[in-house]
Amino acid sequence: MHKIWLDTDPGFDDWLAMLMLSANLDVTWLGVSVVAGNAPLVTTYDNALRIKKHYRLDVPVYAGCDAPLGGVAETAQSILGDAGMATTGEPLPQVDIGVLEAQQAERLKRSPLPHAVDALIEAIRAHAGEITLMCIAPLTNIAVALQRAPDIAPLVKEIILMGGSSDQGNHTAAAEFNIFADPEAADVVFRAGIPLRMFGLNLCRQILVTGAEVQQVRALGTARAKWLAGYFDAYMRIRSPDGSVPMPMYDPAVAIWLKRPELFSFLPAHVDIELQGRFTRGMTVCEFRVPRRAQANAEIAMSVDGPRALQCMMQELLGTLS
Numbered sequence: 001m002h003k004i005w006l007d008t009d010p011g012f013d014d015w016l017a018m019l020m021l022s023a024n025l026d027v028t029w030l031g032v033s034v035v036a037g038n039a040p041l042v043t044t045y046d047n048a049l050r051i052k053k054h055y056r057l058d059v060p061v062y063a064g065c066d067a068p069l070g071g072v073a074e075t076a077q078s079i080l081g082d083a084g085m086a087t088t089g090e091p092l093p094q095v096d097i098g099v100l101e102a103q104q105a106e107r108l109k110r111s112p113l114p115h116a117v118d119a120l121i122e123a124i125r126a127h128a129g130e131i132t133l134m135c136i137a138p139l140t141n142i143a144v145a146l147q148r149a150p151d152i153a154p155l156v157k158e159i160i161l162m163g164g165s166s167d168q169g170n171h172t173a174a175a176e177f178n179i180f181a182d183p184e185a186a187d188v189v190f191r192a193g194i195p196l197r198m199f200g201l202n203l204c205r206q207i208l209v210t211g212a213e214v215q216q217v218r219a220l221g222t223a224r225a226k227w228l229a230g231y232f233d234a235y236m237r238i239r240s241p242d243g244s245v246p247m248p249m250y251d252p253a254v255a256i257w258l259k260r261p262e263l264f265s266f267l268p269a270h271v272d273i274e275l276q277g278r279f280t281r282g283m284t285v286c287e288f289r290v291p292r293r294a295q296a297n298a299e300i301a302m303s304v305d306g307p308r309a310l311q312c313m314m315q316e317l318l319g320t321l322s
Helices: 012-023 041-054 097-108 116-126 140-148 150-155 183-190 211-219 223-236 252-259 306-321
Strands: 002-008 027-034 061-063 131-135 156-162 196-199 264-273 284-287 298-304
Touching (some): 002 116, 012 223, 027 116, 061 116, 131 252, 140 150, 140 183, 156 252, 223 306
Antiparallel strands (some): 264 284
């Protein structure tokens, strides 16, 4: 049984990962911290609360950091749209954030809700040695928690993150978006001494979705399926106007590993975060010559059985939408 805390910046693929967590009976889902990333915090938090309400996710959701530790804020809105996720169908209905927060505070006997970083620190201390941090966003919330409460680092069982790459980037030639958006935070996390599994672009590009998966979701015909299908269809159109080019699955890769770890292979490496490079800021520099050249600080996901991983994802999603 995994005790999971999710750190996220929804984002369509974050949404899929959230639904997979909710469907995984081997997961105790303790909380969600939201950070600025795919869009500004006000937008990603709103997206998270909409997903929570309309997909009946029984988990507390907290707003976190709205700016990176260093540099200027960077979003993916130029690719993903102003909301951090676009749709070709009916948009996910709005929610009254104030009402949802009040209801959540009442359920948790808190008024007002704590900042996400404070809630995260509290959860780690309450579940010492048991909690796995599933990070699928810029690592600002995690880094701030480690800086504010250094005692929590040895209390974290593991960090599993979607971020970085052992080869090429996506936001820049060298850097993956989640790391590029706050490389100083990533540097803090990778240096913290916490066991860490990195699911980078090199891995995620092996899990490809097509229009066939969109049609499977749409065919269910439920309101929740129709909403998701519209966003899924828009996601497919990022690379091609008609959605005909297969798209990698990023954030769900971590959730798939939680369900089917035997589908993945890993190599130990020492990962450094490039902070200064003119062309390489945010790059995850992976030294695989361990322990000869360096001590490993991460396990890097290198390969996955893509078709079986995709089948696992779709089974979990279709089950939650039926």
